[in-house]
Amino acid sequence: MKSNERGLISPYDFKKPSVKIGYSLMILMIIVMAVTMIYPFLNTFFSSLKTREEFFSFPPTFLPKQWLWHNYVAAWTDFDLPLATFLKNTIFIYLGNIAFSIIFIGLAAYALSHLRVPFKKWVTLYFLSTLLIPPATYIVPNFLNLQSLGLINTYWAFWLPSATNAFFLVLLKSFFDGIHKEILEAARIDGASELKSFLRIAVPLSTPILGTLLILSFSTTWNDFYWPNIVMQDKTMYPLATGIYRYVVYPQSVIPWSIRFAVLAMAMAPPVVFFITFQKFIVRGLTVSGVKG
């Protein structure tokens, strides 16, 4: 909002003392909010640089007396904690997920939006009605189903189901709906096949929505710790979040707190940095989706 534009409160209102007090309280509230939001981040980061003794010292210190960067090295080397493998798995799962979801969901959304599909209404309903069924209710049969397909402890258990995201389908379809038929018609007259017009016209035109999908999918993959914990059975197959859940923050963890915090700080750095860099995309994703949980 530009300063010359009025908001709810007009410049005239500020002459009243009650409004001034109210506005100051409001600003105070926002400052309190900002501090509450920022403090845990700083605390996590600074605690990760403390020695074991200082971590528990009373009264607690905010800044570490000595910046002990060694904690970060120790997290990678000193414990039986294959962080590099976990990280590699996460990236592997993510790349597969986006490949599968963009190819299959993209083709289906494009067809529903621009091509002739028999029983189109029913097909759309078949896809979209799954949005109404909460995933939590079929966790157990989903596991049994993957088991009977022999996909347990393989990455296919993530890649193939990642293409069954009706929410992404809606996002892509509504974006494709905005592409003018004339462009595709022109391509057809010029002799492009449907696959070619999808790859050469629809996909390049929808980079903004694809960017949003990449980000949403990244945060899901990076965050998810429970489902991989069930589907994967080898320590070498776990993604990062599951690795942390099983070997770092479990209740009787043997890893010292300051090193635990070093691991946590490293695990949250990518999404936080990612968010700050791509904030515009993410906020758009949030508003495109209207409201997603």
Place this chain on the structure above:
Amino acid sequence: MEVQLNVQTNSTVRKRINWYLWGTLFVIPEIILFFVFLWVPIVKGIVYSFYNIDFVEGNVFVGFENYLNVFHDSLFWISIKNTFYYIILGIVLGFWIPPLIAISVSELKWFQGVARIVGYLPSAVPAIVLYGMWQWFFDAVGPINSFLSSLGLSKIDFFSPHMAMVSIVLMETWQNFGSATLIYIAAVVSIPKDIYEAAEIDGAGVWQRIRYITLPSIKTLMMLLLLLQLISTSQGFQAHLSMTNGGPNNATLTYLLWMNQTAFTNLDFGKASTMGSIMFFFLVLLSIIYNLFQRRSDAA
């Protein structure tokens, strides 16, 4: 164009196939994937609720035995009570903050962008990192309790049976309120300023403007977000699993946590499927009631 005309005049089978060829080809893989990885599990969940699942000896049909088992389990009612407690706490502690902050932030003259980013930042924290951080913040010697005791106040035992659920809700509010706030800000900012201007000329004070203009304009959005919050909190279990694992004394055992423990700790998949199906039927019923309600209020 020529192709279309041909088909309309002379609809042989071959033409019909060509007419639909690409659309069908593009949709079929997705139809198969949805079938195998969504619809089969959804239907199997209901089928399995009537079976005793045994990987070695095979599944045996047991009728309603699983359902009786679930209903007779004392944990059933405890977990349902906890889930409702969790949902209600989420509304009491968390629901009213985003609109309040959104209205305030949209009135900021400076640093509005910063306030939005800061508010949303916790949403970027991965769930498991969140739990790890807050385990320490809620610790008996953690920052919050040190702060309280340096003020001379008594310590709070965040993981006592009375406080555990409250602690979890506080933590989740910290993380989640940012995204809701952003949505509210978008709605509040889009209210035309002329309306405020007109109200002010008619003599409405600031509070009256909020009460009679801002709040009614975001009322629909608030209802929608309330509904979404109900749906998502009724399915909450991961925080409870990682923070307290349902304890102490089952005080944080939500329905879905119990279901997941039944399946993946006790390996009683039949009973767990039954619990999933009960939840499924309950939610379907809820959405039917909601729709009826909606239709009636539309008609009125």
